[in-house]
Amino acid sequence: MEFPLLERPIVAAPMAGGPSTPALAAAVCEAGGLGFLAAGYLTPEKLEDDIRELRRATALPFGVNLFVPSPSTADPVAVEAYAARLQPEAERLGVALGDPHWSDDAWDAKLEVVLAAQPAIVSTTFGLPPIAAVERLHARSIAVWCTVTTPDEASRAAAAGADALVVQGAEAGGHRGSFVDGGGEAIALLPLLRLVRGEVDLPLVAAGGIADGTGVAAVLAAGARAAQIGTGLLLTPEAGTSDVHRRALGGDAATAVTRAFSGRSARGIVNRFLAEHSGAAPAAYPEVHYLTAPLRAQARRTGDADAVNLWAGQAHGLAEAAPAAELVVRWSIDALVALGRDA
Amino acid sequence: MEFPLLERPIVAAPMAGGPSTPALAAAVCEAGGLGFLAAGYLTPEKLEDDIRELRRATALPFGVNLFVPSPSTADPVAVEAYAARLQPEAERLGVALGDPHWSDDAWDAKLEVVLAAQPAIVSTTFGLPPIAAVERLHARSIAVWCTVTTPDEASRAAAAGADALVVQGAEAGGHRGSFVDGGGEAIALLPLLRLVRGEVDLPLVAAGGIADGTGVAAVLAAGARAAQIGTGLLLTPEAGTSDVHRRALGGDAATAVTRAFSGRSARGIVNRFLAEHSGAAPAAYPEVHYLTAPLRAQARRTGDADAVNLWAGQAHGLAEAAPAAELVVRWSIDALVALGRDA
Numbered sequence A, B: 001m002e003f004p005l006l007e008r009p010i011v012a013a014p015m016a017g018g019p020s021t022p023a024l025a026a027a028v029c030e031a032g033g034l035g036f037l038a039a040g041y042l043t044p045e046k047l048e049d050d051i052r053e054l055r056r057a058t059a060l061p062f063g064v065n066l067f068v069p070s071p072s073t074a075d076p077v078a079v080e081a082y083a084a085r086l087q088p089e090a091e092r093l094g095v096a097l098g099d100p101h102w103s104d105d106a107w108d109a110k111l112e113v114v115l116a117a118q119p120a121i122v123s124t125t126f127g128l129p130p131i132a133a134v135e136r137l138h139a140r141s142i143a144v145w146c147t148v149t150t151p152d153e154a155s156r157a158a159a160a161g162a163d164a165l166v167v168q169g170a171e172a173g174g175h176r177g178s179f180v181d182g183g184g185e186a187i188a189l190l191p192l193l194r195l196v197r198g199e200v201d202l203p204l205v206a207a208g209g210i211a212d213g214t215g216v217a218a219v220l221a222a223g224a225r226a227a228q229i230g231t232g233l234l235l236t237p238e239a240g241t242s243d244v245h246r247r248a249l250g251g252d253a254a255t256a257v258t259r260a261f262s263g264r265s266a267r268g269i270v271n272r273f274l275a276e277h278s279g280a281a282p283a284a285y286p287e288v289h290y291l292t293a294p295l296r297a298q299a300r301r302t303g304d305a306d307a308v309n310l311w312a313g314q315a316h317g318l319a320e321a322a323p324a325a326e327l328v329v330r331w332s333i334d335a336l337v338a339l340g341r342d343a
Helices: A022-030 A044-057 A076-093 A107-117 A131-139 A151-159 A189-197 A213-221 A243-248 A272-280 A287-302 A324-338 B022-030 B044-057 B076-093 B107-117 B131-139 B151-159 B189-197 B213-221 B243-248 B272-280 B287-302 B324-338
Strands: A010-012 A035-038 A062-067 A121-125 A143-148 A164-168 A204-207 A226-229 A255-258 A266-269 B010-012 B035-038 B062-067 B121-125 B143-148 B164-168 B204-207 B226-229 B255-258 B266-269
Touching (some): A035 A044, A107 A131, A189 B189, A189 B213, A255 A272, B022 B044, B151 B189, B189 B204, B226 B324
Parallel strands (some): A121 A143, A204 A226, B143 B164, B164 B204
Antiparallel strands (some): B255 B266
């Protein structure tokens, strides 16, 4: 399926767990970019509601991101040991640890939701969608974009029928979209775009470390059709970013990749929890996500920046507290000026 | 001092330990780029010879890179333990381990060599040059470029009088040019360029993961004045790259950052030595460099790809075995075409 005609070459990154809202997606769409909803962690009913709310706010095309379920990799003994390690954190926060169970994030039900709602695009994270799902989405005129982090994943996504690839570099905030967690050192965006282009001929959306118009210009020059921006939108009033998260962004705090919060590699601002537990956290997603969920919720409520996941890409220092539409328009104009094209 | 007028916005990365040769520097200069000699590990006499040889081959401006000495960080007990660990490697290769001593890489003598020879540019790696050295270089009309890997290092280099910054992203091959080794997760090139630009107003040379014209276009669009390319030149006939190193490049082998070979973080292709010893290698540069030198030399001689440092950036899959001049011209033309400028 054809790549959508975008007035501005900017895609709002789907950010599960709160930041992506219908209001943010609508603002990005209305500004000429491509808004996205993040279905991860939502119930199918909440996803339906969000799509409905977004449709009330804009008639323009948008995307919905789904987490692809993976077989459980959790070693129960390791998860148990990690839970014991986190028990003092739970006591300090005055909550009980969550139940470290596996789940498929309601894949089947959410697939039915998007098939019925027919967004322009469904993007996937954490793996390849089953071929049957791709065929059903295509039959409903829904384009399928796969998130990839290596040239090999790009080839496999192309073979599975993807219409475009979201190429996620090492600098990206939040979860790595890798098919399998822990497959070696993450490749940075620029070399990754070039290596992926050597393997596949699909349209590429560049993701990771882009948070201004010059960054957009760079990835367009590198051959991407659009830049997917997440962290750069976290401080917008339309985003559902928590207050504690907002306060941590935009400065010069370092980021690091950790499994401490979810059991799966994700980039966040270095805080006490990340520093103390990264070395001990097992590769056990989504088990550890559920284990730490009550801690993170409580830390968010109490404004405890040292105990919550502060997802952020390496360029978070560029994040600005401005309306999403203003940022999308400015980034787009700055990018076209930098490239010597008509803005 | 002014940034040099380059016909083509490409700088040959200085690659110490063999790859950078007068022939490579001359070819890059004659093609319109900026050639570089790598003074690291050379004797001052050899550096003088190389500069003389380069001057015979070209009348165009070139640069010389110097390693800035750092105070020793080596814990003797840790170095001793690492030496014991490597003893079986030495026996297997039939050589003795080297003496793990500290050295300043003959900084004073090499500084006198470049002051006398007056290359257009002296770039520094591993730290800030002393202010007195910067002043003496400036007095001889030699521009000083500092390699930086963080916005903070960029600010400090600007304050020290640098004329331009070589901004080295996480994707770069070979040694990280950080002032202090191990200061947190390396930042990828695109976000690093933007964050550095937020701190300093100096001309920036982008380094790391660039190995084709599209990559050059991307960093120019991101605001760099030129792209510094190392790995992309390793397979040229003019480079002094060893045969065993050449055979490892250009495929899809993964890279990783390791202290196993030198005691200082550097990116190379993952081989047995890197995989087995990275976890145990101490932060002890240049002590570990000297400790492993006989092993690496012997492995190079015998073509043992599993026991030698195969420095390479994340884009090494793009490296081509073609004359340096051909690559520099092609990269430059491709970049200008990608940017819609006259080639």
